[in-house]
Amino acid sequence: MLALVALALTVSDVCAEDWLNKKEVRELLSGNTAKGHYMRPGQSTAMMKQVDVKYRFYDDGTAEKATDRFDSSKGLYIEKGKWSVNKKGKLCTIWGLEKKKKCRRIMRNPDGSYELIGKKQNIVYEKIIPGT
Secondary structure, eight states, rough: OOHHHHHHHHHHHHOEEOOOOHHHHHHHHHTTTEEEEEEEETSSSSTTTEEEEEEEEEETTTTEEEEOOOOSOOOOEEEEEEEEOOOSEEEEEEEEOOOOOOEEEEOOTSSEEEEEESSSSSEEEEEEEEOO
């Protein structure tokens, strides 16, 4: 019986999701740079094309997103945008010519990375670098 209780506690600890709240999201990103990659839900890691990305989140609510170009030209594609954190603690961004902002919850992973969960695409921040 004791073994079952210990197993149940271990499983619940592993399954517990560590979502960031509004204050934690602001503290994590404001004035910092996040390096990571895009992930598409439902695709295996081995099959997906990973797109490396770097986000700069400025204190004034503006942001920059830098990705490798998809075409044959060289250099980074840099897109300007805006960011905010809503009442529910979701990171909201709007980039370039987008008309609608996208809001995502941020989950802290056991390995120290952060995962932004979206409807069509997930983003992983592998590293947060102080400063922009």
